[in-house]
Amino acid sequence: MKVVQINHFSYKAAGNIMIGLHASMMAENIESYVVWGRGRAATTNNEYYMEDKAGVYLHALYTRFSDRTGFASVHSTKRLITWLEQIKPDIIHLHCVHGYYINLPILFDYIRRKHIKVFWTQHDCWSFTGHCAYFELVGCEKWKDGCHHCEQNVTYPTAYVDASKRNWHDKKNMFSGLNITIITPCEWLKNVMEKSFLNQYEIKVIHNGIDTDVFRFRENSVKEIYQIGKKDILLGVASEWSERKGLKDFLGLDKLIDHEKYQIVIVGVTAKQKATLPSTIIGIERTNNVQELVELYSAASCFINPTYEDNFPTTNLEALACGTPVITYKTGGSPESVCSGVGYVLEKGDVVGILEKIPTMYRSKASLLDNNRFSKEAMNSKYLELYKNAQNN
Known part of the structure; x- marks a missing residue:
């Protein structure tokens, strides 16, 4: 054949x-x-x-x-x-x-x-x-x-x-x-x-x-590198942050969170986007270093995917494999990897809902991914x- x-x-x-x-x-x-x-x-x-x-x-x-x-x-x-x-x-x-x-x-x-x-x-x-x-x-x-x-x-x-x-x-x-x-x-x-x-x-x-030998929890020094201290990292990752990926919702969330407790980190922004982000958000330009990405997933307390148009985003899978729960919108196939116990699915644009769910997120760093499916x-x-x-x- x-x-x-x-x-x-x-x-x-x-x-x-x-x-x-x-x-x-x-x-x-x-x-x-x-x-x-x-x-x-x-x-x-x-x-x-x-x-x-x-x-x-x-x-x-x-x-x-x-x-x-x-x-x-x-x-x-x-x-x-x-x-x-x-x-x-x-x-x-x-x-x-x-x-x-x-x-x-x-x-x-x-x-x-x-x-x-x-x-x-x-x-x-x-x-x-x-x-x-x-x-x-x-x-x-x-x-x-x-x-x-x-x-x-x-x-x-x-x-x-x-x-x-x-x-x-x-x-x-x-x-x-x-x-x-x-x-x-x-x-x-x-x-x-x-x-x-x-x-x-x-x-x-x-x-x-996804490759679960690559995407798994790893000890890391992300908080030290980016001087985040003891704050919980709220992570967003995209290959490009167009309107459909929900960057504006991260900006809205940043206005609502307690900055003494939480730090938003967004991966995949362009240099121009990074320059326009508020000082309270850490923007990281797109990385081809998978190890760095795995460490960011591992360091995060919550992965947020406020996508407005999508098929079946593998970023959800990567976060779950690293032991990080997911909050996403009811968009395309994004909810299909987020079952009970590993995160929440909200209506599009529900930034207040994201804020309310963050404190309830699962804290263990064991893999949350269903390997038999994903x-x-x-x-x-x-x-x-x-x-x-x-x-x-």
Whole structure:
């Protein structure tokens, strides 16, 4: 069995899942290959880097003035198809196919002509909308019957015109009538997709998993490094603090807390955001040092995730694995990892509710994560089972 996975990066959340699954397949003697369009160069014969930095830039520029993400990068995608013809995959496993790196009509035409089995993990909602990756913040439901007059065209993937109606119909035609199994990382997205044009396919839930050998409680000197003293750390972590991640709610919470007892620490801010934070909040720019992140989780008394749009945030899992309880909003799949005894789920915007729950948070530093559901091993074994079942059918 030959399996090829495709994603925009070989790192970040979806990329880490792809690379981890690749390693698991190799360990099981499955002929596994990974493809990505942006980031580092390939280091083995089983990796394929599309290597088209100029093409990525032009694709992004094309999107700005056409709103047609996924319809450029022609030459690099043709080179990819030539490579795929040599591999002759039995299964193609798609992850994020947006991100300015691949031409979808060319890729899906190849899949259709070769009758290839596809597994498609949905890391957001982009595949079934006319433009956006998420729509909860604006309460839009046009994606159910046909997008038009998009009010979010200036959000990622940013465009100065609106082609949402055309995009929605093109995606519906392109993604229909194939041998696809959809995988979502949470029940929320499964329920949403069952209302989209992709409901023609079987939709399975496989929760994202994390490496519990890495994410676990560790002794640390975080409070000494940041001169926090005996205060309880209220931690927030995001890859980027956009409006949908709830930075404004941390600012609101900071006005309510007792600063003699609590210290808010926010990880992942830009230098510009850090400069505008009040002096009572410690802002830390994005770190690629996993050890540092684990120590921050371990030092925190509470992890707060006030997200307004999300799929299934692994930050919740990482905090729980380090023994830190979670407070999050009833947003997307975020509540699905926060069961009784490990945190609280509140309505969006309930900053006062966050303040009230903080003193009741669980204090032990034993792992609060359900490894049977949310470990990397549990996730990978479920994917491998899908592959093997597909091979046998």
